[in-house]
Amino acid sequence: MNSIKKKLIFQVNIYRSVLILLTICVFAAFLSPDFLSASNLFNVFKQIAVAGIVACGMTFVILTGGIDLSVGSIVGLSGVMSAGVLATTGSPILAVLTAIGIGILCGAVNGFFVAKCEIPPFIATLGMMTLLRGCVLVYTKGSPIPVKIDSYKFIGKGNILGIPFPIILLTLLFILAHYILTQTAFGRSVYAFGGNKEAARLSGIAIKKTEWMVYVINGFLCGVAAIVLTARLGSAQSTSGGGIEMDAIAAVILGGTSLSGGTGFVLPTVVGAMIMGIIDNILTLMNVNPHATNIVKGAVILIAVLVDKKVKDLSAKAEQ
Amino acid sequence: MQDKELILKLDSIVKVFPGVKALNGVHLDVRPGEVHALCGENGAGKSTLMKIISGAQPYSTGKMYMEGEEVVFHSTKDAERRGIAMIYQEFNMVLDLSVAENMYLGRLPKTKTGRVDWNKLYENAQEVLDKLGLKFSCKAKVRSLSVAESQMTEIAKCLTIGAKVIIMDEPTAALTDEEIKVLFEIIEDLKKKNIAILYISHRMDEIFEISDRLTVFRDGKYIATKNIEETDYDDVVSMMVGRNVTHLYPERHYDESKVVLELKNIKSKGIQDVNLQLHKGEILGIAGLLGSGTIELSKIIYGALPMYSGKILIDGEEKDCTSPIKALAAGIGFISDDRKQEGLVLIRSIKENISMSSLKKLTKGIRLDKKVEMERVNERVEQLNIKINNIEHSVGNLSGGNQQKVVFAKMLEANPLICILDEPTRGVDVGAKAEIYAIMDQLTKQGKSIILISSDLPELIGMSDRVLIMREGEIIMSVLKSEANQEVILAHASGGVKGNE
Numbered sequence: 073m074n075s076i077k078k079k080l081i082f083q084v085n086i087y088r089s090v091l092i093l094l095t096i097c098v099f100a101a102f103l104s105p106d107f108l109s110a111s112n113l114f115n116v117f118k119q120i121a122v123a124g125i126v127a128c129g130m131t132f133v134i135l136t137g138g139i140d141l142s143v144g145s146i147v148g149l150s151g152v153m154s155a156g157v158l159a160t161t162g163s164p165i166l167a168v169l170t171a172i173g174i175g176i177l178c179g180a181v182n183g184f185f186v187a188k189c190e191i192p193p194f195i196a197t198l199g200m201m202t203l204l205r206g207c208v209l210v211y212t213k214g215s216p217i218p219v220k221i222d223s224y225k226f227i228g229k230g231n232i233l234g235i236p237f238p239i240i241l242l243t244l245l246f247i248l249a250h251y252i253l254t255q256t257a258f259g260r261s262v263y264a265f266g267g268n269k270e271a272a273r274l275s276g277i278a279i280k281k282t283e284w285m286v287y288v289i290n291g292f293l294c295g296v297a298a299i300v301l302t303a304r305l306g307s308a309q310s311t312s313g314g315g316i317e318m319d320a321i322a323a324v325i326l327g328g329t330s331l332s333g334g335t336g337f338v339l340p341t342v343v344g345a346m347i348m349g350i351i352d353n354i355l356t357l358m359n360v361n362p363h364a365t366n367i368v369k370g371a372v373i374l375i376a377v378l379v380d381k382k383v384k385d386l387s388a389k390a391e392q
Numbered sequence: 393m394q395d396k397e398l399i400l401k402l403d404s405i406v407k408v409f410p411g412v413k414a415l416n417g418v419h420l421d422v423r424p425g426e427v428h429a430l431c432g433e434n435g436a437g438k439s440t441l442m443k444i445i446s447g448a449q450p451y452s453t454g455k456m457y458m459e460g461e462e463v464v465f466h467s468t469k470d471a472e473r474r475g476i477a478m479i480y481q482e483f484n485m486v487l488d489l490s491v492a493e494n495m496y497l498g499r500l501p502k503t504k505t506g507r508v509d510w511n512k513l514y515e516n517a518q519e520v521l522d523k524l525g526l527k528f529s530c531k532a533k534v535r536s537l538s539v540a541e542s543q544m545t546e547i548a549k550c551l552t553i554g555a556k557v558i559i560m561d562e563p564t565a566a567l568t569d570e571e572i573k574v575l576f577e578i579i580e581d582l583k584k585k586n587i588a589i590l591y592i593s594h595r596m597d598e599i600f601e602i603s604d605r606l607t608v609f610r611d612g613k614y615i616a617t618k619n620i621e622e623t624d625y626d627d628v629v630s631m632m633v634g635r636n637v638t639h640l641y642p643e644r645h646y647d648e649s650k651v652v653l654e655l656k657n658i659k660s661k662g663i664q665d666v667n668l669q670l671h672k673g674e675i676l677g678i679a680g681l682l683g684s685g686t687i688e689l690s691k692i693i694y695g696a697l698p699m700y701s702g703k704i705l706i707d708g709e710e711k712d713c714t715s716p717i718k719a720l721a722a723g724i725g726f727i728s729d730d731r732k733q734e735g736l737v738l739i740r741s742i743k744e745n746i747s748m749s750s751l752k753k754l755t756k757g758i759r760l761d762k763k764v765e766m767e768r769v770n771e772r773v774e775q776l777n778i779k780i781n782n783i784e785h786s787v788g789n790l791s792g793g794n795q796q797k798v799v800f801a802k803m804l805e806a807n808p809l810i811c812i813l814d815e816p817t818r819g820v821d822v823g824a825k826a827e828i829y830a831i832m833d834q835l836t837k838q839g840k841s842i843i844l845i846s847s848d849l850p851e852l853i854g855m856s857d858r859v860l861i862m863r864e865g866e867i868i869m870s871v872l873k874s875e876a877n878q879e880v881i882l883a884h885a886s887g888g889v890k891g892n893e
Binding site: 255256257260261262264267268270271272273274275276277280334335 | 759
């Protein structure tokens with residue numbers, strides 16, 4: 073009896089983000105009959121693709137015990153520069169490379185401040201968040217840059233075998249991230265760094281390189297997310313990506329990754345992103361005042377984390 | 393009858409955790425004004441018992457009496473009210489408050505208007521400090537105190553709550569020998585005030601020096617209570633482990649061989665011009681009081697602390713050891729004296745910790761070869777006799793001895809020529825200690841060389857082939873094993889003749 077209970081709690085512990093997701097889906101299905109239709113579900117996935125890709129990178133950062141508040145601004149800058157290059161050169165390849173290059177560069181600067189200069193991540197990325205958003209405004213002078221080339225738009229709107237391209241991209245990126253975290257020495261270093269930086273250093277792990285790399289990966293994924301966003305909307309705006317940091321952080325936490333670093337996985341982050349997306353979706357389906365959306369989203373995050381904490385406490389007790 | 397004379401008596405205490413019986417019918421009686429040592433290996437149930445006595449945990453069945461009267465504590469406050477106070481290994485103090493405020497935390501004297509009566513507070517606090525013969529001011533911030541002084545503050549606090557029984561859990565773990573002397577004087581003082589001390593320590597020599605009686609536990613069971621005069625070291629150890637541990641230290645057969653490591657004119661913060669040679673297959677002990685630079689020197693060799701100037705030669709060749717990564721590559725392995733902060737990633741698995749220093753070797757292409765990793769880890773677990781159920785479990789749940797073996801496994805996986813061991817048996821029980829010593833002996837037989845830094849002098853003398861003594865960042869003396877004894881080492885380490893008298 074006791075061991076069954078223990079096992080059950082353990083299982084709940086692993087799949088808790090999935091349980092939260094299922095609960096919300098059941099509610100959603102009751103609240104709106106349209107929710108379970110295939111077209112709607114695809115729609116949800118398409119909408120979470122951008123935040124999901126950013127959250128994927130954020131998972132790396134949070135696993136080291138850090139945080140990146142500048143992701144929204146990186147997405148913004150990568151997006152407008154990409155659209156700008158596309159407009160002037162007409163080359164989608166150059167535009168894609170620009171977005172990714174800007175993303176990596178911004179990530180590298182974050183990493184420089186955090187890993188090399190040892191500025192707390194919260195402060196360093198807060199500064200970068202403001203600075204990069206300023207760059208976006210200077211570059212665009214406040215007006216949107218339209219995207220007119222279809223092959224570029226395909227990244228955000230196209231389908232392969234009936235599946236939207238952003239979903240395919242999201243899936244591939246998460247599988248890659250999961251592979252890196254669980255199958256490579258670098259992944260181990262990330263966990264070790266987040267668990268105990270000094271022990272990792274004394275074990276011969278290149279901690280500065282690891283920390284730097286994590287911000288670079290995050291920047292890279294922001295660049296990719298920027299392309300998807302710009303391509304889907306058909307234009308890049310000076311406000312693009314704003315507020316995405318909160319969705320990404322929420323997705324990571326709902327996915328069960330600990331903010332203090334060292335524990336968690338990247339795959340549940342998708343589930344976290346889906347939870348956020350479904351809440352948005354169901355509120356739209358139910359015609360809730362868009363201004364009120366944030367109230368519900370915030371409340372759901374608080375409740376989910378609260379339940380999560382209770383479950384964790386229970387499982388800790390069971391382990392004793 | 394006789395029970396009236398006892399200050400504290402436990403009768404057949406049983407404590408059941410889900411799945412385990414942590415305590416199985418434990419007895420204990422404590423007389424007023426005695427120092428009563430509790431002995432047992434890690435996992436014997438000492439800490440559970442302490443938590444029960446101090447009210448931090450309830451017990452399942454059994455009875456507890458104080459001064460002949462049955463008591464049940466629901467909280468540590470309950471226990472404190474009855475006069476039981478505990479001094480934890482990690483101190484529970486607010487660093488930025490004064491000594492006086494910490495002593496009366498939650499019980500600050502108040503004036504009629506409800507403000508803190510500072511005059512009275514400082515007066516009372518200083519009086520207690522003076523009574524104990526402590527030389528720091530009650531107005532000093534706790535942050536500015538040394539470890540020993542904070543501990544004395546804790547003891548002073550126990551007096552202010554009118555403690556009749558004080559539980560001390562490894563009180564000397566972080567103290568220097570000088571400070572231990574002061575602590576023992578204070579304990580003598582407390583005894584005269586008829587206060588009983590429950591004393592827990594891994595260091596046998598201390599137990600025999602300070603206690604009047606001792607009680608031994610093993611696997612949650614009561615084994616025996618003895619007067620200190622009626623027992624000896626071997627007796628206690630065999631009661632603790634349930635068998636005879638005749639040779640704690642392996643017999644060393646070391647013949648001087650070629651030099652593998654040479655330090656030339658090492659200078660750094662707190663280190664002045666250190667030169668030393670380590671030979672193949674040798675265990676070189678380095679003795680020194682806290683602050684003498686022993687730990688710092690070890691970290692400099694390993695590249696964990698910066699070196700200002702000097703050379704490190706391995707097999708006669710100068711090597712760059714400016715970071716742990718480079719030192720590992722040069723063939724130097726390291727075990728920190730602080731396994732929880734610097735040795736292990738407690739929240740990660742045993743497997744991940746063991747392979748942490750050898751990730752490069754385990755990588756094939758870009759991928760970790762998990763099959764090879766599994767084999768390596770399992771081999772180490774078997775070789776070092778690490779007692780675990782599953783290598784995927786987090787290392788934080790292991791006992792001190794097993795945690796330390798995981799640290800050893802990690803270092804050995806990096807396959808170093810030279811092993812630097814800082815306090816390798818700190819917080820480790822006797823059984824595991826003997827195993828660690830055997831491992832060290834084995835390593836030297838395989839041609840590895842060891843630098844051993846330890847404040848446990850019997851260990852240092854028992855294991856080392858040669859002992860260097862450090863004082864104020866300098867090596868002042870080298871003694872061979874045959875000449876080394878505690879008096880000589882202490883006298884020189886503490887600065888001359890002082891220790892000889």
